[in-house]
Amino acid sequence: MSFEEMWAALLPVGRDEATGGYHRFAWTPPELECRAWFLDEARRRDLDVEHDPNGNMIAWWLPEDGSRGDAVLTGSHLDSVPGGGAFDGPLGIVSAFAAVDLLRERGAGPRRPIGIAAFAEEEGARFGVACLGSRLLAGAIDPARARGLTDADGHTFAEVMHNAGFDPEAIGPDDDLLGRVGCLVELHVEQGRALREPVGVASAIVPHGRWRFDFAGEGNHAGTTRLPDRRDPMLPFAAMVIAAREAAERNGTVATVGKVRVVPGGVNAIASSVTGWLDARGPEDKAVRRTVAEIDEAARVAARPHRVSVDLAEESYSEIVDFNHALRDRIGATLGGVPVLPTGAGHDAGVLSARLPTAMLFVRNPTGVSHAPAEYAEPADCLAGVEALTAVLDELACS
Ligand code: GLV
Ligand code: MN
Ligand code: MN
Ligand code: MN
Numbered sequence: 001m002s003f004e005e006m007w008a009a010l011l012p013v014g015r016d017e018a019t020g021g022y023h024r025f026a027w028t029p030p031e032l033e034c035r036a037w038f039l040d041e042a043r044r045r046d047l048d049v050e051h052d053p054n055g056n057m058i059a060w061w062l063p064e065d066g067s068r069g070d071a072v073l074t075g076s077h078l079d080s081v082p083g084g085g086a087f088d089g090p091l092g093i094v095s096a097f098a099a100v101d102l103l104r105e106r107g108a109g110p111r112r113p114i115g116i117a118a119f120a121e122e123e124g125a126r127f128g129v130a131c132l133g134s135r136l137l138a139g140a141i142d143p144a145r146a147r148g149l150t151d152a153d154g155h156t157f158a159e160v161m162h163n164a165g166f167d168p169e170a171i172g173p174d175d176d177l178l179g180r181v182g183c184l185v186e187l188h189v190e191q192g193r194a195l196r197e198p199v200g201v202a203s204a205i206v207p208h209g210r211w212r213f214d215f216a217g218e219g220n221h222a223g224t225t226r227l228p229d230r231r232d233p234m235l236p237f238a239a240m241v242i243a244a245r246e247a248a249e250r251n252g253t254v255a256t257v258g259k260v261r262v263v264p265g266g267v268n269a270i271a272s273s274v275t276g277w278l279d280a281r282g283p284e285d286k287a288v289r290r291t292v293a294e295i296d297e298a299a300r301v302a303a304r305p306h307r308v309s310v311d312l313a314e315e316s317y318s319e320i321v322d323f324n325h326a327l328r329d330r331i332g333a334t335l336g337g338v339p340v341l342p343t344g345a346g347h348d349a350g351v352l353s354a355r356l357p358t359a360m361l362f363v364r365n366p367t368g369v370s371h372a373p374a375e376y377a378e379p380a381d382c383l384a385g386v387e388a389l390t391a392v393l394d395e396l397a398c399s
Pocket of ligand 2: 081088123371
């Protein structure tokens with residue numbers, strides 16, 4: 001299967017024809033179809049598939065001597081955000097299979113194992129914590145907390161893992177697997193307007209996190225409840241959304257409320273509770289923390305006159321990632337003068353940088369749009385990405 005054929009096979013999976021957006025949430029039918037596709041592609045190439053206890057999959061191309069240590073890992077993720085683009089995640093995996101094909105065509109064989117990883121629940125779109133599979137693998141989240149995470153229907157991560165054939169008690173750090181990996185190079189579509197050439201190398205991921213604001217008031221009738229009698233949680237929620245924009249402007253950060261749950265959600269009912277999820281990111285930790293503190297304060301001030309309670313919970317936080325300099329320099333030397341750029345997007349390579357030397361290759365995105373259907377990469381740039389990844393794997397694992 002060529003790059004184009006693999007891409008064409010994945011393209012319809014989980015796609016909403018009306019919007020062109022993808023809905024591939026961890027362990028839902030479209031994501032399971034992507035996993036089956038991954039296993040087929042691995043089988044087609046005679047790669048050994050390893051399933052770790054956390055739902056991550058790795059397709060291994062082993063050296064002739066069968067050695068398993070000091071591996072070079074590549075790959076990305078197959079899940080998507082709600083209504084996401086086609087490239088975020090799958091591009092790294094399709095490119096990795098295509099790179100293995102090119103290495104074989106060119107007669108190169110690995111002296112270190114090459115692993116193509118598909119990390120589970122990278123977007124956190126189902127259970128709320130981004131990069132859940134790599135966080136568990138790296139020991140960056142308490143397994144007990146992960147087991148108790150719930151999806152929108154109230155199913156726990158433990159339940160879903162059990163139904164998918166995993167032992168929920170076994171999730172957590174896999175030091176045996178990590179001990180066999182020497183480095184990780186993740187290829188990914190660039191997610192903003194920062195890359196002007198076909199391929200670039202990542203320097204850093206900015207600090208970012210997710211917070212949940214719960215506003216609790218009193219459900220009541222929209223027609224019969226006098227204004228002074230209302231305890232409407234929608235009002236401080238709305239103030240919180242505006243405060244997020246203003247705090248981001250003051251602090252040089254970005255802050256987004258992209259998801260809200262209104263209970264019970266009737267047109268003719270004052271909500272009893274509103275939950276809003278805040279995503280905040282910025283160039284440095286302090287500015288992000290200050291942004292969230294200011295939004296929290298504004299939400300509380302706005303809630304008081306309405307006798308609404310406010311509860312703030314941090315769902316995940318990732319400190320700045322400064323990708324491994326030696327690996328980045330070696331990749332830069334291999335590719336010869338490609339741009340080096342930071343990103344505001346989170347990645348499994350960022351989470352795993354706490355345990356391994358990691359690096360990322362970016363492929364240009366001409367629309368500058370991501371996490372939305374307009375996300376794009378030109379076919380020629382995708383092929384440039386495959387060539388770059390091939391050269392990097394050749395350099396790190398074959399020569
Ligand atoms: C994941 O892609 C994120 O950056 O939120
Ligand atoms: Mn993403
Ligand atoms: Mn991604
Ligand atoms: Mn991401």
